[in-house]
Amino acid sequence: MGHWSHVDCNIYDMFCVLLVLHVVCLCLGIAIVVVILSMLWYFLQGTIKRKGTTTLPPGSSGLPFLGETLELFYASKANKVLEDFLNPRVAKYGQVFKTNLLFSPAVSLDAPEGNKFLFSNEDKLVQNSWPSSMKKLLGCGSLTTQTGKKHKLARHALTSFLGPEGLKNFMPRMHKITKAHLAEFWEGKDEIMAGTQLKRFTLSLAIDLFVSKTEGPEFHSLTHDIRTFLTGMVQLPLDFPGTMYHKARLARESILHTFDKIMSCRHKALEEEEEEEGKISTHHDLLSALMSAHDDRGHPITNEEIKDNILLVLSAGLDSTSSALAVVLKYLFLNPHCLQEVIKEQREIEVAKVGALLSWDDTRKMKYTWQVIQETMRIQPIAQMGNRLAIKEFEYGGFTIPKGWKLFWHVGRSHMSPTFFPNPKSFNPSRFEGQGPQPFTYVPFGGGPHMCPGIEFARTQMVVFLHYLVLNYEWSMVDPNEKIAMDPFPIFQNGLYLKIHQKKQPKIQ
Numbered sequence: 001m002g003h004w005s006h007v008d009c010n011i012y013d014m015f016c017v018l019l020v021l022h023v024v025c026l027c028l029g030i031a032i033v034v035v036i037l038s039m040l041w042y043f044l045q046g047t048i049k050r051k052g053t054t055t056l057p058p059g060s061s062g063l064p065f066l067g068e069t070l071e072l073f074y075a076s077k078a079n080k081v082l083e084d085f086l087n088p089r090v091a092k093y094g095q096v097f098k099t100n101l102l103f104s105p106a107v108s109l110d111a112p113e114g115n116k117f118l119f120s121n122e123d124k125l126v127q128n129s130w131p132s133s134m135k136k137l138l139g140c141g142s143l144t145t146q147t148g149k150k151h152k153l154a155r156h157a158l159t160s161f162l163g164p165e166g167l168k169n170f171m172p173r174m175h176k177i178t179k180a181h182l183a184e185f186w187e188g189k190d191e192i193m194a195g196t197q198l199k200r201f202t203l204s205l206a207i208d209l210f211v212s213k214t215e216g217p218e219f220h221s222l223t224h225d226i227r228t229f230l231t232g233m234v235q236l237p238l239d240f241p242g243t244m245y246h247k248a249r250l251a252r253e254s255i256l257h258t259f260d261k262i263m264s265c266r267h268k269a270l271e272e273e274e275e276e277e278g279k280i281s282t283h284h285d286l287l288s289a290l291m292s293a294h295d296d297r298g299h300p301i302t303n304e305e306i307k308d309n310i311l312l313v314l315s316a317g318l319d320s321t322s323s324a325l326a327v328v329l330k331y332l333f334l335n336p337h338c339l340q341e342v343i344k345e346q347r348e349i350e351v352a353k354v355g356a357l358l359s360w361d362d363t364r365k366m367k368y369t370w371q372v373i374q375e376t377m378r379i380q381p382i383a384q385m386g387n388r389l390a391i392k393e394f395e396y397g398g399f400t401i402p403k404g405w406k407l408f409w410h411v412g413r414s415h416m417s418p419t420f421f422p423n424p425k426s427f428n429p430s431r432f433e434g435q436g437p438q439p440f441t442y443v444p445f446g447g448g449p450h451m452c453p454g455i456e457f458a459r460t461q462m463v464v465f466l467h468y469l470v471l472n473y474e475w476s477m478v479d480p481n482e483k484i485a486m487d488p489f490p491i492f493q494n495g496l497y498l499k500i501h502q503k504k505q506p507k508i509q
C-alpha cells in the first residue's frame, strides 16, 4: 500500500509540475504577445504618417493601451484635474495637446475656442461618444447614445417635460417633496450628514416626478437599484459576479423590470381615462410625457427608448444636483455675507407670496440665489469633462485631428482664468449679474445639441430647496476644511457633516 501510494504520489507530483509548467508557458506566451502588440500599437500611434498629413498636436500617448488614463483618473479623483493634469501639459505642449485616454488617442482642446468648436460641430465633424461599457449600462435607446433624428425626438420629449412649460405643472409636487424631506430628515436634528440626505432628496423627488412613485414596493426597489446602478456606473467595467460594474448591470435589469410593471399599469389607466371623455390625466410625469411623444410621422417612442431615457435622466440628474447643492451649502457657510443676501432675497419672495405656494415665476425672481449656485459651479465644476468623437479628419488650431480620435473638453478649463473671471479665486456671485461671462467660458451644463436638458429642472429644484432651507435653518460645517473628491461628481470625503439649528422665526408655510 505504502509503496503504491508513494508511486502514485510521484506521478501526481510530476503531473502537477507539468501542469504548472504548461500554465507558466501559456502565461508567458500571452504576455509576450501582449507586449509585442502593445509596442506595435504604441509605435503606430506615435509615428503613423498618413497621406497628406500635416501635424498632430504635440503631447504624449502615455503607456501602451492605458495611455494617460490613470494620470487623469487620479487627478480627477483628487479634484485636481486643472492643477495635476491640464496645467502641466499645457505648460509643456501648449493649449491643444495630444494624449491617450480610455484606450483611445485623444486631443484635449482649449477653452473657450475648443468648447465653441465642439458644441457647434455636432454631427458635422464630431459626435457624442460613450465607451461600450457605458453604453451597456445606459442602453442603446437612451438619447445620449443616439445621434441625428432619434436623438432629436427623444430630446424634444424630454425637454418638454424638464423645461419651463413642463415644470410649471410640477411646482406643487416639488414643494411637497421638499418640505416633507426637510421635515423628516432635518427637523429636530442637531447634526446631519448632508451629502447623504441631499442624495436622498434628489432621488425621492425624481422618482415622484418621473414615474409617480412615492412609496410601496416599486418605490423601494427603485431607490435601492438606482443607488447600486449609480455606484457601479463609475467603476472599472469588469463584468463578472461580485464586481460593482456587474452589480450595476443587474440593477439596470431590475430597474427596467420595475419600469415594465409601472408601464403596463399605466397603459391600462390611460385606456380607462380615454374612455372617460374629458377626464384630465392623473399621471403627469416624465413617463406619461414620453409615452405620448410622437415623431413627425406619428411614430411613438418605443418602450425600450422610454425606459432607457428615464434611466438616463435618473443617472444624469440625481447625484449631479445633490452634489451641487452640497457644495453650495459649503460656500454659503464660508461666505456669510452671501448667505445674508440669499436670506434677504428669499424673505422678500416669501413675504410677497403671502402664504401661497412658490410659483415658477417666484423661482425666476431668485436671481441672487441662482448666482450663488452659478459661482459655486464655477469654482467647483460639478460634471468635469466630456468628449466627442471625430467622425472625419479635420484641422483644428493648425493641427490635424484624425478620424476616430476623441476630443476632450473640460468644464473648468477657463473657470480659473483671470482673463475671463477677474480675481478667480474669490467667491463672488455678482460676477454673474447682467450679461454674465463671455460665451463658452462658462459651460457647467455643456453645450450644443447634447447640452444638459436638465438645467431648468436642476435650477428649480435647487432654488426651491434653498428657499425652504435658508428661511428655516442655520447650519455650520463640522469640518470647514473637509476635502472634496470626485466620484464622478464632487463628494465630501466625510459626507459633509453639518450642525443644524432650526430658526424660530419665520416658520415657512
Ligand code: HEM
Pocket (backbone or CB within 6 Å): 128, 143, 144, 145, 155, 162, 312, 313, 314, 316, 317, 318, 320, 321, 324, 382, 383, 386, 387, 443, 444, 445, 446, 447, 448, 449, 450, 451, 452, 453, 454, 455, 457, 458
Ligand atoms: C447641477 C446639475 C447638473 C449638471 C452640472 C449637469 C451637467 C451636464 C453636462 C456637463 C452634460 C453633458 C453635456 C454635453 O456633453 O455637452 C449633461 C448632460 C445631460 N444631463 Fe445634466 N447636469 C445636471 C443636472 C441634470 C438633471 C437634473 C437632469 C435630468 C433631470 C440632467 C440630464 C442630463 C441628460 C439626459 C444629459 C445627456 C444629454 C444628451 O446627451 O443629449 N442633468 N449634464
